[in-house]
Amino acid sequence: MSTTVTPTGSGRGRPGYAREDVIRIAVEEFNARGYEATSMGALAERLGLSKSAIYHHIASKEEILVEATDKALEELTAVVEGALAETADPVEQLRLLIGGTTRVLCEYPAYVRLLLRLRGNTDAELAIMARRRVITRALVDVVKRAQEEGSLRTDLEAGVVARLIFGMINSIVEWYNPEGRYAPADLESITPEMVFTGIVRSRA
């Protein structure tokens, strides 16, 4: 887990941080210790700030949660909207949707991991989870239309297929290694391929 910080202030024991660094480091802490278990005091310590100085940067843990998950949700929503705008063919939409969300997860694993691990214990979390559900529903809808059109097998319920697909993609935030063999662009084509035709060698 990265611990790089970018102090921008002039010192005297109170490092200055760009806002994006505060968010990024706080999200690292949430993911490592649990959002519920991380106090503002612990965040201050992690940032090398006093308990009062941290409020110069952020008002609350929730503010960080909202900002980080907003970023993830915006990127994912852009994928959905892009896929629906690009083509009217539901199978192509599905390919773009699976590939695009794969890319977002490779690029923003920490923010998406935070998004996926929400438990819904506050109104803010519930609101974020409602936005997450809109994306799931878009995928269910595309699967359904591709089934109706006759391109996909229809023995599996669209809702279950969509959740299994997202399960596969979402796992990326847990294991993807940006220094590994596959670049995000590779995985972007691997996941739709694996979902569409499976792993068995084709008999063609």
Add this chain to the structure above:
Amino acid sequence: MSTTVTPTGSGRGRPGYAREDVIRIAVEEFNARGYEATSMGALAERLGLSKSAIYHHIASKEEILVEATDKALEELTAVVEGALAETADPVEQLRLLIGGTTRVLCEYPAYVRLLLRLRGNTDAELAIMARRRVITRALVDVVKRAQEEGSLRTDLEAGVVARLIFGMINSIVEWYNPEGRYAPADLESITPEMVFTGIVRSRA
């Protein structure tokens, strides 16, 4: 989330619990609030016990964590060993492995969810995660052998294929509804099928 308890004691404000109920309810709390954020005091309150009475039932949060994840790991390990013992054909082993873990996750979603969300902040957690990795490695190994044998496409690295497969299956603990359309036995055949041949309608 279930809140059923089975008091076995005779009362006077100190309910008696079967040990399995204590574990089950504690795991519900961990999953709802986060393991790190749940105190013994909060567990006592949830169980209707005093802060001192809870120690009559359990020594620590960690004891619960170990016992619950032990159960999940034992079930999953039995699936792996069963699959390897049943047949020498790696594709059949893979089918049994995917189907069997699917069934375990449908049957023990709360315990497996706890297992999957560990962060490795204590030695106990790291030990549990090491046992979890043994199962992942078994899957990677079976995928690799099935690729070598020529049954599976070889353009995808076995490690990535295995992680995408487990990602798909693991998501079950987040969305599976035992009252829904699919019984565990249904999903047990759905997931290998989806992994093997994908969702596109076959041209046969």
